[in-house]
Amino acid sequence: DGGITQSPKYLFRKEGQNVTLSCEQNLNHDAMYWYRQDPGQGLRLIYYSQIVNDFQKGDIAEGYSVSREKKESFPLTVTSAQKNPTAFYLCASSIIGRDQPQHFGDGTRLSIL
Amino acid sequence: KNEVEQSPQNLTAQEGEFITINCSYSVGISALHWLQQHPGGGIVSLFMLSSGKKKHGRLIATINIQEKHSSLHITASHPRDSAVYICAALFLTNTDKLIFGTGTRLQVFP
Numbered sequence: 766d767g768g769i770t771q772s773p774k775y776l777f778r779k780e781g782q783n784v785t786l787s788c789e790q791n792l793n794h795d796a797m798y799w800y801r802q803d804p805g806q807g808l809r810l811i812y813y814s815q816i817v818n819d820f821q822k823g824d825i826a827e828g829y830s831v832s833r834e835k836k837e838s839f840p841l842t843v844t845s846a847q848k849n850p851t852a853f854y855l856c857a858s859s860i861i862g863r864d865q866p867q868h869f870g871d872g873t874r875l876s877i878l
Numbered sequence: 879k880n881e882v883e884q885s886p887q888n889l890t891a892q893e894g895e896f897i898t899i900n901c902s903y904s905v906g907i908s909a910l911h912w913l914q915q916h917p918g919g920g921i922v923s924l925f926m927l928s929s930g931k932k933k934h935g936r937l938i939a940t941i942n943i944q945e946k947h948s949s950l951h952i953t954a955s956h957p958r959d960s961a962v963y964i965c966a967a968l969f970l971t972n973t974d975k976l977i978f979g980t981g982t983r984l985q986v987f988p
Contacts, residue, residue: 824975867923
């Protein structure tokens with residue numbers, strides 16, 4: 766079955782530590798997205814990519830970094846510069862083009878130790 | 879400013895009731911999405927529409943472009959419909975990214 770796989774499901778970060786969240790898709794989608802979800806707020810876009818080796822900042826990119834070395838993979842690194850990293854992180858993918866639905870993973874919940 | 883508002887924030891219902899969730903947006907859009915977030919956190923796309931009405935099973939989504947308003951209806955609600963329902967808009971002024979509402983938490987009791 767095609768889909769998006771995020772791992773791990775739960776992740777804990779120590780102060781000053783970088784952590785990387787994995788996102789893999791086998792839907793052959795060109796576009797991939799990372800969102801952050803906080804209680805009482807809508808999903809906010811961190812980064813997105815429409816082609817391998819290229820990506821754009823979203824609304825809240827500070828303290829995060831991404832790479833897109835393969836079409837199937839779009840890992841997100843939460844750096845120590847992100848001072849409030851506790852949140853639920855969702856990865857999505859879609860066919861490029863206006864009005865294309867996004868397919869979401871099951872998310873990773875990141876907490877601070 | 880591109881904004882999406884949903885109401886109500888929370889909704890409880892008895893099994894079998896007809897449910898309506900509302901979504902308003904600020905300016906012109908090219909598409910509006912309705913999403914369902916399960917208690918575990920995973921999100922499923924329910925509908926994408928730019929005009930009129932779409933139906934899938936017991937779910938119906940409508941949109942009124944002039945009033946900048948969309949509704950999601952659930953007929954004959956069931957406890958398994960309990961989830962957070964999220965609307966998201968693709969605004970004409972920024973077609974690269976979706977703007978999400980804060981979601982409506984629905985609980986259906988048997």
